[in-house]
Amino acid sequence: MMMEQSLRNRWKPSVTCLINELGMSSSSTITIDRERLQELDALSQSWLEKISQLYAEPHRAYHNMTHVQDVIASLDFLLDGEDSSIDAHTTCEKAILILAAFFHDVIYNPKSSTNEKDSADLFLQFASELGYQRDDNDEQPCTQQHIRNCIMVMQIEECIIATATHISSAGIAHETQNHTLATFLDADMSILGKDVEIYDKYAGCIRREYEFRADILESFLPILDEDAASTTATTPVKKHSFIYATDKGRLQWEEQARSNLKNEIEMLRRGVIPCEIQKHG
Template sequence: MQVSDLRAPWTQTNYPYTNDLMLINKAYANMIIAHQYDEKRYYHNLTHILQLVSLQQAYADRIRDNEVVLFSIFFHDIIYNAKRSDNEEKSAAAAVEHLQRIGFPADRTAAVNDFIIATKTHINTQNDPDLDYFLDFDLQILGTSPEAYGQYTQQIRQEYSMYPDLLYKPGRKKAMQHFLDMPSIFRTPVFRELYEEQARQNIQAEINTL
């Protein structure tokens, strides 16, 4: 997928709720700008959004509410500052503001809010099968090839370049050990089958270097 490929799913997801193309296009431009033009976004950028949209499209037939998942994908990292711990809350607030503006149903707006907040811990307290897929999409990078995973860890380190190794390495080790301590990293059977074993190997290999 290319960046231009995001416009169609964005427009199609918005259009049932508003025919104000100026509003849709302005919000799309703001989403693109937020992810593309921040030079400090080495991983949490449009490439990440493209990957998640690609996964959503691949598994759309297993998802009950694809609009909730897509809005969660588009907004879940729209606010990102490696120095702050409230990125998820601010991103969720940005999503809610947009969804209220277009008249998205209140209960589904609340679901988008909850989905985005859930990326803080990657724990599904809602017992929502769609949230399982969204969280697995977000973590799919963990179960990719060692080469792709290595590139991902380098990008994350660049995003946290303001911290010296003395601070970064213990924090990163704690964060990644959190995933190893889970009964399973991935929540859906299909993602566990495809990525669980490789993810655990990748994470352990990284921890061994920290």
């Protein structure tokens, strides 16, 4: 399939970058010979197949490989026009974002509250397996401390975990100028700012995964001036002013996202499910 090949094309160089970073963060210099490179390539491909199978679970109407592809496309959009010179920093940052896209929803159970942590743990398992190094024909696993000391690993884990508190994490990323995290979070939420037809299709898919959704959507919306006037003492005050963390994301998606969210919340409060309108309307 074309989608599968395009994802493979993004996966392999990103994994290669991670392997290089794991080697650089090691306390000793290890030479990776041709045989080991072949082993690493086979390991990489087996993990991609495992990830693909997890994203193909039957209960996933939205959080599947199509979502991963959409996140990567939004990453490309957000990074377009940035400093794209091929240097170590830019290549590494792109690899962080791509691998975070592959792993951020790899464990997904709508009834679980630990999906993000479980997904991050699976990524750490992947990184640990890549960290096996061959020295004098003996394989020695890198320690967990070695994995944790790799900046690239830490940033990928940060991106995955941050999706558990998406809006507040985006606000913090913007305030602290954490460009990598801000870019990833905006790409993951870019679907909210797409045109109405695309958004309604997304909403229908999500509705099949979640039994209740309106309260979740309410938490995404920023508190506006007119909202503040009607806020009561018993109403939780939302402290964020924007959905997106990057200036480009706000310009491209913010207004449409707010409109989409408000429309869907109103429909759900009336008991109307967007996908049923498309199916029966």
